[in-house]
Amino acid sequence: MLVTSNLRQRGSSGTLFLVLGLLVAAAVGYLLLQDDPGPGRTGSTGGQTAPADNGSEAPAPAPASQLEVRPGDREILRPTGRTEIAPAGEGSSGTIFGLVLDTSNLPVRGATVAFNQVLKPEERFFGAGPETGLKRFTKATNKDGRYWFDDLPPGTDFEVWVHHPEYAGAHGQVVTSLPDDQTINVVVLRPGFRVAGTVNDSGGNPLAATVVMQIHGNTFGEEDPAYDQAVGRRIEVQAGPDGRYEVKRLTPGVWKLTASHEGYADYLERALVLNGEETVVVKDV
DSSP states (O other): OHHHOOOHHHHHHHHHHHHHHHHHHHHHHHHHHHHOOTTTTEETTTTOOOOOSSSOOOOOOOOSSSSSSOOOGGGGGOSSOOOSSSSSSOOOOEEEEEEEEETTOOBBOOOOOEEEEEHHHHHHHHTOOGEEEEEEEEEEEETTTTTOOOOOOTOEEEEEEEEOOOOOOEEEEEEEEOSSOOEEOOEEEEEEEEEEEBBBBBBBOOOOOEEEEEOOOSSSSSSSSHHHHHHTEEEEEOTTTTTTEEEEEEEEEEEEEEETTSOOOEEEEEEEEESSSOOOEOOOO
16 A cells, blocks of 8 residues: 555656646747747847848948938938028929038038029020029038938029038039939038228218128029028128228129118129139228
8 A cells, every 4th residue: 555655646746747847848938939030920129129021121221421422311311490591392303412511521511502593595585584483492401511402393404502601602513403313512611702991982981881792693593682692692791980891701703792871872893803812802992
């Protein structure tokens, strides 16, 4: 009887250990399945959901370059939150990418980039201008000095003009909006020229006149003073009581200078040329 009892106890113990072993193995297998998802399953990846494998690889991000903007960089270009002076686009062209730097090759943030329509000979002949649909668009550069325009009217020629209050304005290239994406030349902003002098009447008395500088040679059609001033192509300053005035940050080129004061005829200098190494020009009126 004692031997039979011992055998029964040993048999019960063996069965118990076998059951416990099977339970542990099942638990380990469940955990392994959770950490090793099969096709079409998702598993734990450090708190994030792993994407299902659909047989295609995600495109690699385009390498960022300070000196070049490529079509693949579209995803990193973000609006700056500024209110644009003109609509950013209204057609179906490809994207035009650009970059604005200073003379140290550092990006310029918050520069206004204006795309202004270049009138073709037939458009000039028929008198196209702001009142007949002259096209103008602006964007602001982001923290990397980058900008982009898309959905422009296809097949339209634009002159690029860049303005920032801490630099002289700068001309860019003439670009044609195409169906395909394109990257245009880098625009470099510089300190520019300075014009200074005094305004006097015919008796030599100083006048606190209003002095306006307007750049010549634009291809934008008729002048629009409000728009030109907003994009830095027209600069207005007030002379002091001693008649002294100063206009800073002027791009090289041909400028028109006008001085006006109540009770006097306007003074007009139609072609004030800023060029060469001497960046300070003295102009008494």
